[in-house]
Amino acid sequence: MAKRVVLAYSGGLDTSVAVHWLGSELGLEVVAVAVDVGQGDDFEALRERALGAGAVEAVVIDARAEMARDFVAPAIAANALYEGKYPLVSALSRPVIVRHLVAEARRHGAEAVAHGCTAKGNDQVRFELGTRALAPDLEILAPARSWGFTRAEAIDYADRNGIPVEATKEKLYSIDENLWGRAIECGVLEDPWAPAPEDAFSLTKPGDTEPREVVLSFEGGVPVGIDGRSLALEDLVRELNGLVGSYGWGRVDMVENRRVGIKSRETYECPAALALVLAHRDLEDLTLERDLAHYKAVLEIRWAELVYDGMWFSPLKEAIDAFILASQRHVTGDVRLSLSRGSCTVAGRRSPAGLYDHGLATYGSEDSFEHADAAGFVKLLGLGIETWASRQGGIGAGGIA
Ligand code: ARG
Numbered sequence: 001m002a003k004r005v006v007l008a009y010s011g012g013l014d015t016s017v018a019v020h021w022l023g024s025e026l027g028l029e030v031v032a033v034a035v036d037v038g039q040g041d042d043f044e045a046l047r048e049r050a051l052g053a054g055a056v057e058a059v060v061i062d063a064r065a066e067m068a069r070d071f072v073a074p075a076i077a078a079n080a081l082y083e084g085k086y087p088l089v090s091a092l093s094r095p096v097i098v099r100h101l102v103a104e105a106r107r108h109g110a111e112a113v114a115h116g117c118t119a120k121g122n123d124q125v126r127f128e129l130g131t132r133a134l135a136p137d138l139e140i141l142a143p144a145r146s147w148g149f150t151r152a153e154a155i156d157y158a159d160r161n162g163i164p165v166e167a168t169k170e171k172l173y174s175i176d177e178n179l180w181g182r183a184i185e186c187g188v189l190e191d192p193w194a195p196a197p198e199d200a201f202s203l204t205k206p207g208d209t210e211p212r213e214v215v216l217s218f219e220g221g222v223p224v225g226i227d228g229r230s231l232a233l234e235d236l237v238r239e240l241n242g243l244v245g246s247y248g249w250g251r252v253d254m255v256e257n258r259r260v261g262i263k264s265r266e267t268y269e270c271p272a273a274l275a276l277v278l279a280h281r282d283l284e285d286l287t288l289e290r291d292l293a294h295y296k297a298v299l300e301i302r303w304a305e306l307v308y309d310g311m312w313f314s315p316l317k318e319a320i321d322a323f324i325l326a327s328q329r330h331v332t333g334d335v336r337l338s339l340s341r342g343s344c345t346v347a348g349r350r351s352p353a354g355l356y357d358h359g360l361a362t363y364g365s366e367d368s369f370e371h372a373d374a375a376g377f378v379k380l381l382g383l384g385i386e387t388w389a390s391r392q393g394g395i396g397a398g399g400i401a
Helices: 013-024 043-052 064-077 089-107 123-134 151-160 233-245 271-287 290-308 315-327 371-381 383-391 395-400
Strands: 004-008 029-036 057-062 112-114 139-141 174-178 181-185 212-219 222-226 251-257 263-269 333-340 343-350
Touching: 004 013, 004 089, 013 029, 013 043, 013 151, 029 043, 029 089, 043 057, 057 089, 064 089, 064 222, 064 233, 064 271, 064 315, 089 112, 089 123, 089 174, 089 181, 089 290, 123 139, 181 271, 212 233, 212 271, 222 233, 222 271, 233 271, 271 290, 271 333, 271 343, 290 315, 371 383
Parallel strands: 004 029, 004 112, 029 057, 112 139
Antiparallel strands: 174 181, 181 263, 212 222, 212 333, 251 263, 333 343
């Protein structure tokens, strides 16, 4: 019996060609696995296409709730923005897909898994490190890295072999989409100076919407409601993408450092992701004690790098997760966002666990702050600097003169 491989199948050109190629070139039985992470594809058509390309079986898995619960929620808790900008759209979906790829490999008695990633991207790293963490015994095949087809050659290969594909030789962009947003690459976007054309976007089209406010509620760092309505996280994210996106807000245009050493111009649209991180971070400003907040900000940078780099399943990531989880205990409350064309800003926040103390903060009459304590505090705080300065012969005065 032929050996089996489980292929992460997207329905696009490369993975469709891969189904055929793994069968004809390597003599493998291919089980195609399509994972629904909220990309909004027609999965029945996708299944047909995989079978049409020669897969012995095509499996569709609905992982939307899992993606929200296990991947998006931790990313919100971590205020995750790679290089301060990118909410890890693609990086978060790959470990979800890997989980199912490995599970299906076990279920179908496969010895190998395969992906359709090319050699220049991050996604190959995420697929392979994820697989090796979960199932080190499985072989990993990356046909698109070895066949060396250009896009036009891949289309010719599909035509010659009767593989059903929807691709055309003139493709405007390479798009990866899921619940958390949409990544748009290639084509005219490869010139970092050229502005992204309007037709690259679909989630962030400004409509004729009146300015409005929206209240996001969080419990223990997890978004749980919009305007007082409780929602499952995947529904909340979907609704917020529609709402915030309709104000034309939520785009990112950046030059990004890929893990493989390439600088790449990337455009994203992720209205819900950016709005949720904005709101969550603001609620933390109200609920996290200062030292914890400042230290968490340092770990957040590392968390985003690890996830970007394909280290979702890794000991450092696991340990930082424990820290972040502990930090979220009191991140409960509401954030009021103000939406208008091209803009989404925080207009207010409240929390039953808030550390804002009006009596301490006010300049009004209900002041509970001990003013007399400040003089000694400031004196001692500056004592070291004062001693140091006196030994330099008065650097302050010298500097001004
Ligand atoms: N540059 C982004 C990342 O590495 C987006 C990748 C999009 N992936 C794709 N196959 N088009 O996470």
